[in-house]
Amino acid sequence: MFPKTTVMLVIIFIFQTTRLPSPVSGSDPDPIQDYCLPSHHNTHQCKNSSSLTVDDFIFSGIKHPGNFTNKFSGVPVSAAVFPALNTLGMSLVRADFEVGGINVPHYHPRATEVAYVLEGKVYSGFVDTNNKVFARVIEKGDVMVFPRGVLHFQMNVGDSPAAILGSFDSQNPGSVKLPVALFGSGINDELLEKAFGLKSKEISKLKKRFGIGHED
Numbered sequence: 001m002f003p004k005t006t007v008m009l010v011i012i013f014i015f016q017t018t019r020l021p022s023p024v025s026g027s028d029p030d031p032i033q034d035y036c037l038p039s040h041h042n043t044h045q046c047k048n049s050s051s052l053t054v055d056d057f058i059f060s061g062i063k064h065p066g067n068f069t070n071k072f073s074g075v076p077v078s079a080a081v082f083p084a085l086n087t088l089g090m091s092l093v094r095a096d097f098e099v100g101g102i103n104v105p106h107y108h109p110r111a112t113e114v115a116y117v118l119e120g121k122v123y124s125g126f127v128d129t130n131n132k133v134f135a136r137v138i139e140k141g142d143v144m145v146f147p148r149g150v151l152h153f154q155m156n157v158g159d160s161p162a163a164i165l166g167s168f169d170s171q172n173p174g175s176v177k178l179p180v181a182l183f184g185s186g187i188n189d190e191l192l193e194k195a196f197g198l199k200s201k202e203i204s205k206l207k208k209r210f211g212i213g214h215e216d
């Protein structure tokens, strides 16, 4: 018989070389077929490829900026709007900034983002888990990476519109925008007052700004 440690090492070796999906992995799973556009009737089933055409694999919704709110527009190209991305583990976003426009501090719980500046000058950065800020102005042609789940932000500091194309290693990266997650979600006022050292009136004002509650 083999000694116990040899058996263990062989098992570990087999486990690592077969690269079983780790239960703690946060990545989208690897695809097990070429593509899988969800069927209308049952989204867990793929459409029969005989019903697909090349147009199913083309998305034309980010040729132009999206609708602006407060000088910013973000158009996600996730599997929800471009079903051909389903199971493929990646997606895009087009972000446009009018002069002075900002992309508020936010994070993507399920994806790292690689952002490419199409146009303009953008103060761009992230804060790591030690609260160290990595930020500076990037411009047309520059690429910046925002690690998965890490808080990041952008602001157009040029004197003309700016645009960024972000790509994600998830078909559904998700986006948690801090201002609205904190003040537009209905968290208990007392907790927010204590967390931010603000008075009840100030919290009400912030909540009002994000569409919750009433000003007194």
Ligand SMILES: *[C@@H]1O[C@H](CO)[C@@H](O)[C@H](O)[C@H]1NC(C)=O
Residues within 6 Å of the ligand: 048, 049, 050
């Ligand atoms: C897909 O559609 C074709 C043509 O209608 C049919 O022959 C084939 O059996 C279908 N495949 C599956 C998996 O349903």
Ligand SMILES: *[C@@H]1O[C@H](CO)[C@@H](O)[C@H](O)[C@H]1NC(C)=O
Residues within 6 Å of the ligand: 065, 066, 067, 075
């Ligand atoms: C912009 O707003 C219009 C009107 O509400 C809407 O039809 C359109 O889909 C929006 N565009 C985007 C990219 O969200």
